Amino acid sequence: MMKRAERREETSEERQMNLNASVAGRMNRFATLMFFVFAALLIGLPAARAQQSSENNPPAGNAQNGKKLFMSDGCYECHGQQGQGAAQTGAARIGPPQLSYDGFQTYIRSPKNQMPPYTVKALPDQDLADIYAYLKSIPMPPKGKDIPLLNK
Numbered sequence: 001m002m003k004r005a006e007r008r009e010e011t012s013e014e015r016q017m018n019l020n021a022s023v024a025g026r027m028n029r030f031a032t033l034m035f036f037v038f039a040a041l042l043i044g045l046p047a048a049r050a051q052q053s054s055e056n057n058p059p060a061g062n063a064q065n066g067k068k069l070f071m072s073d074g075c076y077e078c079h080g081q082q083g084q085g086a087a088q089t090g091a092a093r094i095g096p097p098q099l100s101y102d103g104f105q106t107y108i109r110s111p112k113n114q115m116p117p118y119t120v121k122a123l124p125d126q127d128l129a130d131i132y133a134y135l136k137s138i139p140m141p142p143k144g145k146d147i148p149l150l151n152k
């Protein structure tokens with residue numbers, strides 16, 4: 001009788017141990033999973049950051065072709081031949097562009113006010129990159145103090 005009770009005690013202890021073991025096993029699996037999550041983050045974050053900075057750098061564009069597109073796509077009609085902007089149309093100076101390439105692209109795809117939107121169909125990404133390269137090549141206008149005539 002006593003022995004039986006002892007044995008039963010043992011088995012419930014065993015059961016407890018088995019339970020502990022399975023909890024430990026689950027904890028182990030959790031730790032392993034977390035390890036991989038962290039590893040993925042460690043590897044993934046710099047990669048994501050690198051991708052982001054490549055987005056901020058304009059894609060390679062052909063400034064000469066961009067100049068042609070600036071005319072043929074009608075940008076000049078509102079922004080002026082040099083992208084200098086025009087009071088009559090209310091179009092901002094965009095040569096050289098003050099926006100990052102991302103901002104530039106976003107704006108042209110969905111402008112806020114008067115400017116008509118240019119879809120990817122009308123103006124493919126590569127054309128846009130060429131126009132950006134062209135606008136980047138335009139110097140800022142000189143400041144008054146840098147114009148010799150005005151310093152006489």
Ligand code: HEC
Binds near residue numbers: 114
């Ligand atoms: C019909 C006139 C018109 C045409 C065509 C046009 N724009 Fe504009 N654009 C504007 C006006 C007006 C603004 C000022 C903000 C507004 O009203 O949307 C503007 C603003 C912009 C801006 C934002 C400037 C800033 O710094 O905030 C960019 C960039 C731009 N235009 C690029 C272009 C490019 C590139 C083209 C040709 C593919 C083009 N625009 C064609 C009228 C025009």
